[in-house]
Amino acid sequence: MSLTTEALAAMVRDDSVHKRVYTDPEIFALEMERIYGQAWIYVGHESQVKKTGDYHTTRIGDQDVIMVRAADGKVHVVYNRCPHKGAKVVPDGDGCTGKFFRCPYHAWTFKLDGSHLSLPLKNGLEGTCYDPANPDFSMKAVARVDSYRGFVFASQSAEGPDLKTFLGGVASSIDNLCERSPVGEVEVAGGTFRVMQKSNWKVFYENLHDTMHARVTHESSFVAAREEAKEIGEMPFELLIMDGNGEPYEFWEKLELRAYHNGHGYMEAIFDPAAATRDPVSREHFAVLTEAYGEEKARQIMGMNRHNTIIYGSGSPHTVFQQFRVIRPISVDRTMIEIQTFRLKGAPDAVFDRALTYANLINSPSSNVMPDDVEVYKRCQEGNQTRGGDWVSLHRYLGTDKETPDGMVSTNGTSELPMRNQFAAWKQYMLNPAKTPTQADNKEADRAAA
């Protein structure tokens, strides 16, 4: 079956998706073009490239790119490829390249925006089309780069909505993450984890707002946390953040799931961090925010208690504990998660301590919670390769979600609205190779999904 527009459209129904979207390498290749080739994708935070020449390598879909700080203070994103023989100009990771890029193969040099600077023995190119102004002799810049409150996104397409329009309602999560700092700024700090999952990238996005899996998949860790809490006679923060998954179904039904255009959304928080035994961190944090913003605004900032946020294609910020799980598709059945932790500038040190503890316990490769998720994702990947059926169900609370001006909201917290919303966006991208979906297209998709 070839991947015609009709065939792709038929893979996403209102209430289910064809399993092929998770298992077919050809679809993965098309996703790299049509989703990662168009959408705004998070490449990193400005704080990762503080000084001129500082760079951070990352990937936009299947493309290796470099985020770099230039002498004019601007952040640029260029493909990691020398135009001469194609070598990656910098190795993977973070570093400082100084005032310019210099390819280690034949010493072609480039300004920090990728434009051609020089090469040795120029007389050898006399009589050819060589010209420093000819883009064929420069490192290629990614089509569009923009930043929202320090979060740098890039789009490989020159067309499509601007970053703010693309983010829509989900920008409120980035706002809240920043406002938790009394000066409104955050920085990546403490290091990043990288974890490999043997499953398709979309499964992870779906699971982020899948409230029906928590008490089933995570039984081993929430039971372990509860047994331990019982034995030591208290529920400290470290155990509280594992215990939450064990809430009964009635609890999850009452949570709110918000879906925004372009596949984005968030789910309401599972637990209140201030509920931990003898946890003075939230009180201390609140006092600092009250001083900076006044009590009413501080209450509003801390009261915006969200669990996972989804920025579709980029990953999942966690505002309350200052994390960003960046989701990088590697192949149809491999996904790498890069976990960043943020320091809230000007906030009490204890708030960063708590973010580090959350990263170590929940998002580290040694997490007691994550392995059971990773195991079920892998089982989906393998099960979907059998002939045991073709469709993956998204039926829960279909048709009950309510429309809002900027998306949709669940009427029951166990709704599969987030997955339907993600696939509405997926379909828009995959059927429209020329451009990113617009607000109007999404409204239509929302209605179709409902």
Place this chain on the structure above:
Amino acid sequence: MQLLDRSFDVSTTPVAGATLSLEAIRGVEQFLFREARLLDERKFAEWLALWTEDGRYWVPRFHDQANPFEQISLFWEDKMLREVRVRRVENARNWSQQPLTRSAHLVGNITIEGLDAAGHLIVRSTLQLTEWRIDQRQLAGSVFHKLAATEDGGWKIVLKRVNLVNCDDVFANLEVFI
């Protein structure tokens, strides 16, 4: 939180020398071999009993990481968290431990480094660890144990620090102790 107690001495650089009899050195070596064997045999209850009340298990995320307080760690666990890990991997509904992680620790190059400020014995060894759960992987690194002498002439672990050669790598889950 005990984990954030910055007064805990994570340094593995000796401040004084240690003079041990050959018999005592043999005892330390046997202690390290036995510790590794308890992990390989998944005798976790016995393994947990090897630790002091406030002992810490640390696998840094960075080479030469100064402490676990300013940066993330692959593992940073006190008694409570070690117990939680054991409870989880022994739970009947531990989906990601079906099949179980199997391991073979090879401990060698054991050297007595000296004493820390509190008089704990600092011991360095090299670890080669083969782990299998569906896929096989090889982990390796240097291990520092800080040991407290017990009244009956044995040892308890105050700190176990594992410096993995690939601590900055991409990892599949690390479910059991290294």
